[in-house]
Amino acid sequence: MSSSAPLADPRDGSFKRQASSFREVISHSHPVFKPAASRYWLYVSLACPWAHRALITRALKGLTSVIGVSVVHWHMDSKGWRFLPFESQETDNRNLCFGPSGGVKCLPHSKPTNGVTSESYRAGIDGTIDHNYHLSRLSELYYKADSNYGGRFTVPVLWDLETQTIVNNESSEIIRILNSGVFDEFADTDTPSINLVPQELEKEIDEVNEWVYDNINNGVYKTGFAGKQEVYEREAANVFAHLQKVENILEKKYAKLIENYGEKAAPSKFFIVGEQLTEADVRLYTTIVRFDPVYVQHFKCNISTIRDGFKMLDLWLRNIYWNFEPFSSTTNFDHIKLHYTRSHAQINPLGITPLGPKPDIGPL
Ligand SMILES: N[C@@H](CCC(=O)N[C@@H](CS)C(=O)NCC(=O)O)C(=O)O
Structure with missing residues (x-):
């Protein structure tokens, strides 16, 4: 099968993501895939x-x-x-x-x-x-x-x-x-052990993941790969409606954290679900960190940038990027900008990579 960048369905102009094919797990009870180091x-x-x-x-x-x-x-x-x-x-x-x-x-x-x-x-x-x-x-x-x-x-x-x-x-x-x-x-013994899906938060994490996936993570792709004006407009508006939903959640949350713990301690508990880093933050982060550098211009998600339009989301992003090494040490803005702008000829035929925004992410 040819593998150029996925295109919109010509019948209705919408982008539909293919389901993944290999769906096994690794566990002690699995007949083949047992946990092991270096395997x-x-x-x-x-x-x-x-x-x-x-x-x-x-x-x-x-x-x-x-x-x-x-x-x-x-x-x-x-x-x-x-x-x-x-x-x-x-x-x-x-x-x-x-x-x-x-x-x-x-x-x-x-x-x-x-x-x-x-x-x-x-x-x-x-x-x-x-x-x-x-x-x-x-x-x-x-x-x-x-x-x-x-x-x-x-x-x-x-x-x-x-x-x-x-x-x-x-x-x-x-x-x-x-x-x-x-x-x-x-696991490395010097990395503090963390459970990204604690049982008491699992239901809420799953709920947030579901709407964040459909409307934000995949929403930017449905916007960027839209093959018709009306599909683009609908998807772009939907992405921004859901960014606003996240913004409202974070705004309420931050006010409460300040009330309960004071301004200094609030950032260490500022996450989308509960008061600890969870899988929901990981899944939201990978879209939000790409938003201003590429999705705004390349996928035409340009009603506003995160930094100018969503103050709490931007604060949440900078807090995670600068305070948690696993996020900054895996975020490569060169690969992000170069990949999108040079690989999707149907969107950017000349493959010219814009210089901005500067900086890729704001300081803490
Ligand atoms: N459902 C998959 C989607 C992965 C996916 O679409 N990856 C893209 C890169 S962002 C890819 O490899 N695309 C290659 C292609 O479609 O040919 C997952 O979440 O793991």
């Missing part, structure tokens, strides 16, 4: 909000030395994602795969222009090689798992090195697997 691997794009969820969760759970990472090149062409060529200057240093972002540096500010082209193969900057099999395309990994595979070749992929197959390629399930506790015995 599983993540294939990600640093540009992709769905893959970003998995990287953040891996780091928050202290699993960076337990599960390795390979990073595809930021540019997605008509054959999908690719790795850096094995002959590229990168030494096959597996230690780098155990950093928060697979050895590709994440800096607070982007510098994406400067003559960078889709043919730039700067080792450890534009992506990495496939450390396990030296494949050149992500599609080859999918065919290795299933030679009859007929779907899209998406990231993230949670890969089993032992049986050489895909365990799961659905990010919402991958992050539940990583959070489930099955890897806790192997």
Whole structure:
């Protein structure tokens, strides 16, 4: 199957996301996929909000030395994602795969222009090689798992090195697997243990995730890939209505935190569900951090920026980015800006990457 950027359905102009195909779990009772250190691997794009969820969760759970990472090149062409060529200057240093972002540096500010082209193969900057099999395309990994595979070749992929197959390629399930506790015995002991889906908040987390997914995470894609004016207008208005819904929740929450704990302590409890960091923050973050840098202009979500139109959401974003390393150390603004602006020829045929906004994210 060809893999150029997904297009709107020509019948009604709407964008519909394909369901993921590999849906296994890792657990002691699973007949094949048992928990183990160094057995599983993540294939990600640093540009992709769905893959970003998995990287953040891996780091928050202290699993960076337990599960390795390979990073595809930021540019997605008509054959999908690719790795850096094995002959590229990168030494096959597996230690780098155990950093928060697979050895590709994440800096607070982007510098994406400067003559960078889709043919730039700067080792450890534009992506990495496939450390396990030296494949050149992500599609080859999918065919290795299933030679009859007929779907899209998406990231993230949670890969089993032992049986050489895909365990799961659905990010919402991958992050539940990583959070489930099955890897806790192997986790870094210097990372404080965190449960991103505590039982008492699970129902609320699921509820928030559901409407955030449909209206915000996927909402920006439905807006950006809309093939008709009326579809675009409906989807864009819907995204902003739901950003306002988040803003209202955060505004009430912050006022209450100040009342209960004072101005100084409030930020340490400022999260979308409850008073602790949860999966709902992880899933909302990967869209909101991309919003001003790309979704505003590239997906035409430009009724307002987050920084100018949603003060509480912006405060929540900056608080998470600057105070929680697993978020900043996995957020790569270069990959984010370059990927979207250079990979979707139907949206940006000349592939020119805008310089702004400056900065990518405001200071704390
Ligand atoms: N449902 C999947 C969606 C993943 C997804 O759509 N990833 C995009 C990148 S942001 C991708 O790899 N697209 C490649 C393609 O569609 O060919 C998940 O959440 O894991």
